[in-house]
Amino acid sequence: MKFRTGTAAGAALGTAAGAGGVVAALSARRLGRRVLDRVERRLERETRGLVAKAEQAGPLGKAAVAGVKALRDGRSPFRALLSFGWTALKETLARIFGRGRRGRTTNIVEQIDVGAPRRLVYDQWTRFQDYPSFMKKVVSVDQTSEEKLSWKAKIFWSSRTWESTIREQVPDEHIVWGSKGPKGHVDGAVSFHELTPDLTRVLLVLEYHPAGLFERTGNLWRAQGRRARLELKHFRRHVMTQSLVRPDGVEGWRGEIRGGETVTTPK
Numbered sequence: 001m002k003f004r005t006g007t008a009a010g011a012a013l014g015t016a017a018g019a020g021g022v023v024a025a026l027s028a029r030r031l032g033r034r035v036l037d038r039v040e041r042r043l044e045r046e047t048r049g050l051v052a053k054a055e056q057a058g059p060l061g062k063a064a065v066a067g068v069k070a071l072r073d074g075r076s077p078f079r080a081l082l083s084f085g086w087t088a089l090k091e092t093l094a095r096i097f098g099r100g101r102r103g104r105t106t107n108i109v110e111q112i113d114v115g116a117p118r119r120l121v122y123d124q125w126t127r128f129q130d131y132p133s134f135m136k137k138v139v140s141v142d143q144t145s146e147e148k149l150s151w152k153a154k155i156f157w158s159s160r161t162w163e164s165t166i167r168e169q170v171p172d173e174h175i176v177w178g179s180k181g182p183k184g185h186v187d188g189a190v191s192f193h194e195l196t197p198d199l200t201r202v203l204l205v206l207e208y209h210p211a212g213l214f215e216r217t218g219n220l221w222r223a224q225g226r227r228a229r230l231e232l233k234h235f236r237r238h239v240m241t242q243s244l245v246r247p248d249g250v251e252g253w254r255g256e257i258r259g260g261e262t263v264t265t266p267k
Contacts, residue, residue: 163179187207
């Protein structure tokens with residue numbers, strides 16, 4: 001009987017202790033939550049203060065804010081550091097080149113000799129839909145009419161789109177076009193010159209009008225000229241390794257365009 005009474009008393013004490021432990025745990029949890037809430041509110045106030053100060057701060061100040069925001073949003077310190085560095089780079093470049101301003105126009109003149117007849121070289125050039133298969137940065141080309149084309153290309157890890165309009169096109173001689181796009185545009189002309197029956201010179205002239213940040217900085221480094229040279233080499237390699245082997249499969253567009261309108265079409 002005493003044993004049972006002792007057991008009951010022990011159970012009662014254990015239950016009371018357990019209840020006390022639960023209460024204590026709940027209280028600790030509530031206390032921890034209140035502390036955490038205070039820390040979060042303080043961090044939020046500090047972040048808002050930093051953002052307000054960063055409006056007058058330089059690139060490093062704005063980059064620091066980006067890093068703090070990244071940490072506040074739960075990113076790892078490494079990812080926060082990346083945010084810091086990327087923001088600092090963008091802010092510095094924006095300060096150098098200005099915001100929303102169009103960059104200085106770049107004139108690009110390149111030429112390349114292709115070991116193939118002029119007609120074949122010209123026909124392959126007019127097959128714009130083939131460009132993504134041999135040009136590294138061209139993603140897609142859609143020709144909506146004889147005069148209009150829609151382009152998409154890679155610029156670093158993003159992409160750019162633009163529309164081009166052929167203003168003049170004379171078979172085996174030259175093509176002249178203009179373009180428009182949200183991140184700048186390129187006007188240009190390409191001409192084809194027969195050096196020998198099996199050797200053609202392609203002369204490319206571009207007038208590049210940059211608008212975006214990457215485009216303006218790339219303009220300073222003359223990256224567009226290097227890209228034009230590289231794409232011309234890709235074109236030559238494609239003609240001499242693919243088109244020259246199967247010339248009958250290269251059917252170019254041999255109509256004529258004057259003043260942005262088609263005046264003759266292939267029969």
